[in-house]
Structure formats: structure tokens, C-alpha cells
Amino acid sequence: MTKIKWFLLAALASAITVPFARPAIAAEFADVLDTPAVRSELAVQSMMTGLTRAGERLIAVGQRGHILYSDDRGQHWQQAQVPVSSDLVAVHFPTSQKGWAVGHDGVVLHSSDAGQTWSRQLDGREVGPILLNYYQHQLDSHPDDSDLQARVNEAQRMVEDGADKPFLDVWFENERVGYIVGAFNLIFRTDDGGQRWIPLMERTDNPGALNLYALRPVGDELYVVGEQGLVMKQDRTSGRFKAMPMPYSGSFFGVTGKPGAALVFGLRGNIYRSTDGGSNWKKIDVGLPLSITSSTITADGRIVLVSQAGHVLVSTDDGFSFQLQPNTSLAPVAAVQVTSGGSLVLAGTRGLRQLPLE
Template identity: 80%
Template sequence: MTMIKWFLLAALSAAIAVPFTRPVIAGEFADVLDTPALKSDLAVQSTLTGLTLAGERLVAVGQRGHILYSDDAGQHWQQAQVPVSSDLVAVHFPSPSQGWAVGHDGVVLHSSDAGQTWSRQLDGRQIGPIMLDYYQQQLAGQPDNADLQARVSDAQRMVEEGADKPFLDVWFESDQVGYIIGAFNLIFRTDDGGSHWTPLLERTDNPSALNLYALRPVGGDLFIVGEQGLVMKLDRASGRFNATPTAYNGSFFGITGKPGATLVFGLRGNVFRSIDSGASWTRIDLDLPLSITASSITADGRIVLVSQAGHVLVSVDDGASFQIQPHSALAPVAAAQVAVGGALVLAGTRGLRQLPLE
């Protein structure tokens, strides 16, 4: 598999390259999809790759199924009850109580109590059969459709390969309607809070099945970014995600912005900005040749970007320019979130930490 994100370290990459089992004792194996995450006092210092707000509560997710939450802006953390020990990548709460987390082994988790406890809604063992059933039904009505024939073939292959495809981002527009995306153009939608999922692979301008890394709205628009400069925007009338090219063909890792200003960011400090809902893009010069891996927005509207090394850049002009904030003790960052009160909370290879924003 190609690189998913820089911060998916060897421990996370191994979850893709090897079967989804983990040794418990010599001669005995346990499926991580059926093994609850272990409680550990060191979880707050482990690799964490996703971070969000559930109302005023911070929720972080990461390796071995670790999910933590904080009610004091990131000063103290508690570990949630999680039914799997798969590595988790992303988390989103559309409301203070209802949230979803996704990660390796095709896992999708749901919480209805603001992140304290979680249940499994979907995993990689179900993805292939769901896709196969859906596309076989579509093909039955259009037996000569070559694209649907290829979708059925791909679904059959996924059934045979098992639970080895990760989901890399999740976003819900309400407690009922949401999307999950991942490797090799995986994209599903739910209209009933995750009880059922519908594949949308045929509704993306992604013929090469590039990895999809991030899914986020800006204003009234919903964007997806991925490998090789892939940027797509949802056409709500047709339900398709249409490509909106930039001048960059490297990976984009994230999306941020405000109504009237959309930014996509990724490898080697590449940030592109659109002020016309993605119709055209302008490169923003950060003067920092490091990948941008995280973003957040302050209560007063400043846009914050964070580099893979932990540099914090802040814009006060809706993303037209950025200034690097002076601070020491840089450390790799995978996710960022401005907490209630204004502190910037960062998640990465060294766990969770809090920084003041000037």
C-alpha cells in the first residue's frame, strides 16, 4: 500500500501489511476487531492521530484502539471503553453526544455518550460483502454496464482479501447523515446514524482509486482530498464528488477554511486556497518546506495550520498568509484542535500536549 499519511508510523503501517491479528501469548492469537482496547496510564503518551470536540469536551483517538477524552481543555485525560484494539485514525462529533471514529481493519465506532463508551458499527469483514451485495443489485438492473461489472469484481476481491483496508476520515452533517472514506477510493454514506452504509465508489472522479485522506465541509461545500493532488467537491444535485484540480500533484492531507475561503494542505508545505468554492486555486507560500498535517480554527476566526514537526502557523486574513508562532519543544503532530478557552491541543507520536496561541 502507498503511504497513507506520514504519521502512520511503523506500528500503524504494520496493521496494513500483516493480518489483523495480534499475538497474545506464544501460540495464541486474538483478532483485534474482537479484542477490547487495554486501559493504560500511558495511553495519553501513546501515538494519537485524531482529535475533535464533542461540545466542549476534547476527544482523541489513536493506536491500539485508544480513545481519550478531556473536560478541562486538555489538561487531564480519561480513557474511554472501546471494544476493539485496531489502530484508530480519525474522529468526529456532529453534536455533543453523538460521535464516530474510524481506522484500520475497516473499523467504524459509534458513541452516544460524548465519547466515554463506544460500540462497533462496521468493520473490514463486512465491507466486501456490503459492496458485493450493493453492486450486484445495481448490475442486475443494468447487466451490460461495464463500470458496474468492474465494481462487482472489485467487491469480490475485497471479500477474499478480508479486513485489511483502513478508513482514514469520517464526517457527519447530522446525527443521522454521514460519510466515511479511506484507502483505494473507499467511500460510504449512511442516512440512519450508521445502522446501514451505502458504498459510493462510482460517485467519485477517482478512476485510479487513489487513497482518500480527508473529508470536511467549508461553508456550504463538502470537499475530499487525497493522493496525487486529488481534490473533489460534492455536487449535491447529482450526489457525485467532482474533481477540482489544483496545480499540485502531491498528496493533500487535510481541508480547512471559512465561508468564502477554502484551504487544502499536504506534502512539502503545499497549501492551496480558493475563494470561489473550489473553481480555482492559488498556492499560499508558507516558507516552510515541511508537510502540513493538521489544522483548526479559533473562536475569533484565525486559521491554524500545524506542520509534521509541530510548527504552528496562524492566519488572520482568512488564509491569504500565515505567520509561524515562536515556541520550543517541537514534536511530530498528526491532529490539532483549538479547545474551549483558546489553547491549542496537539496529538501525535508523543501523545497529547497543550500549547498557548499568541
């Protein structure tokens, strides 16, 4: 079974009880990539896994292609029109109008109206052929390159496997230049707003094809984190993502920080901080053995982290230390976002809920 970002969602799903078992009913197969998300008044209570802001608007994504948006700081939500019912994992808006969402089945969605309607730009049925054509073309020019031959072979396997590889995060520098990352070292870049996606798998220091869970900039530096302590930083000159030496070999699920202070976080409450561009990392002890799953930064510069159980950690010193915020209504959390009013919105197994930020 593929080890992916559902590291968290598998645990979260275990908290959901199934009220009754339904008998198996023969039905015509409907591909989730060709089935629009079902509109439901209960969508706000379903599992949500990604959050972002589009200007003042909040955008949330989750299971079965559900995408919701709120214009009153998370008090009320409306459901967007989505052309797929694949589980969605992450969402990002570089502008108030244009944004992208990614998830299972290799799906990449785009919105140009602040998240009200979405179109499909890419899905897993296309990922394998794109990789195969790209690396086969390179191999034709360098027939003796064993690394390229290996990439062609792997691309051929992806074609045969079909649409089963998820994308796990998305980040756009502006409305044209962006990146998506996912399972087994999947990483692509676009320079035209998603009309064309260019593979970058040969530009990563990731020979084991470890899963890539997240990417985000800290200042002018773009980081990618993943399995087995993998932390990479993009070299702006070569475009290569170079591995950083790390003192921890467990998975990292996210990256955040401010210019001069980068933080990566992940399994078992592990948080590491670097003040020298990733050359050296120091562990930040927060006293929680639970995985840190998401982050956000407030307008006044506070760094906020959340655990898989819903603990909220706040730093007022650029990540040098964190304080645990009182929160009596703990529940599994996959994503957090600060609202324009300064409160938090949490996404998880119980859908979306607000939380004051002290």
C-alpha cells in the same frame, strides 16, 4: 504495501525508539476487531492521531483502539471503553453527545454518551460483502454495464482480502447523515446514524481509485482530498464528487477554511487556497518544506495549521497568509484542536500536549 494516511505515522513512528527486542512467543491469535482496547495509565503518552471536540469536551483517538476524553481543556484525560484494539485515525462529533471514530481494519465506532463508551458499527469483515451485494444488485439490473462489472470484481477481491482496508476520515452533517472515506477510493454515506452504510464509489471522479485522506465542509460545500493532487467537491444536486483542477500533483492530507475561502494542504508544506468554490487555486507560501498534517479554527476565526514536526501556523486573514508561531518544544504532530479556552491541544507520537496560542 498500501499507501495510506500513515504517510505521516510511518515518519512519526521512526521517531520512537524500541527499548528492547522481545523473543517470539507462540500465542493464540486474537483478532484486534474482537479484542477490547487495553486500559492503561500510559495511554495519554501513546501515539494519538485524531482530535475533535464534543461540546466543551475534547476527544482523542490513536493506536491500539485508545480513545481519551478531557473535560478540563486537555489538562487531564480519561480513557474510554472501546470494543476493538485496531489503530484509530480520525474522530468527529456533530453534537455534544453523538460521535464517530474510524481507523484501520475498516472499523467504524459510535458513541452516544460524549465519548465515554463506544460500540462498533462496521468493520473490514463487512465492508467487502456490503460492496459486493450493493454493486451486484445494480449489475443484475444492468448486466451489460462494464463499469458495474469492474466494481463487482473489485468488491469480490475485497471480500477475499478480508479486513485490511482502513478508513481515514469521518465527518457527519448531523447525528444521522455522515460520510466515511479511506484507502482505494472507499467512500460511504449513512442517512440513519450509521445503522446502514451506502457505497458511493461510483459517484467519485477518481478512476485510479486513489486513496481518500480527508473530507470536510467549507461553508455549504463538501470537499474530499487525497493522493496525487486529488481534490473533489460534492455536487449537491447529483450527489457526485467532482474533481477540481489543481496545479499540484502531490498528496493532500486535509481541507479547511471559511465561507468564501477554501484551503487544502499536504505534502512538503503545500497549501492552496480558492475563493471561487474550487475553480481556481493559488499557492500560499509559508516557507516550510514539511508536510502540513492538520487544522483547526479558533472561536475568533483564526485558521491554524500544524506541520508533521509540530510547527504552528496561524492566519488572521482567512488563509491569505500565515505566520509561524514560536514553539520551542517541537515534536511530531498528527492532529490539532482548539480548546474552549482558546489554547491548542496537539496529538502525535508523544501523546497529547497543550500549547498556548498567541
